[in-house]
Amino acid sequence: MKISRMFRHLLRPDWLVQRVFTRGHLKGIGDAIAACEKLHRGELRFVVEGPLPLSALWRDTSSRARAVELFSQQRVWDTEENSGILIYVQLVDRKVEILADRGIAARVPQAEWDAICRAMEASFHRGEWRQGALQAVTRAGELLARHFPAGEANPNELPDQPLVL
Secondary structure, eight states, rough: OOHHHHHHHHHSSHHHHHHSHOOOOOOOOHHHHHHHTBBSSOOEEEEEEEEEOHHHHTTTOHHHHHHHHHHHHTTTTTSSTOOOEEEEEEEETEEEEEEEOHHHTTTHHHHHHHHOOOHHHHHHTTHHHHHHHHHHHHHHHHHHHHHSOOOOOOOOOOOOSSSOO
C-alpha cells in the first residue's frame, strides 16, 4: 500500500466528480452513448470515480483492477453478444481504462482501446474533460460499428447515462 496514494484519495472530496463533470457534461456523454449505440450492437458503460473506497485503497487496487471489479458489478459482461465495453475514469489517479467483453476483444486488439485511453488522458491533462470523454465515446462507437454493425434487433442492454461513484 502506498501511503501517498492513500492520502491523495482520502483528502479529495466526494464532490470532485461533479466539479469536473457537470450535470450537463454527463448528460452530453449519455446522449452521445445513446446516439452511437444506434450504429452498432455493442453496449457502452461509462463510469467516473473520484476517491476510491478505503477498502480498495487498503488493497492497493490498481485502476485496471478497479475497472475489472466495476465491469463485473455493472454486468457489462452480461450482454447477449458479449459486446459490452466499460470506459472507466479514475479521477484522483488520473487514469482511464477500457475493458472489452470477450466478443469484442476477439475482434479489436487491446492496443486500440489503450490508444483511446491515452488520448482521453491527454485531453484530461489539458482540462478538456467533456471533449476527451466525447471523443472516446465517438472512437469506441466507430470501432464497434466496424466490428458489430447495427442489425434489426438492437436492444439497449446497459444504461446510457454515465455512472458517478
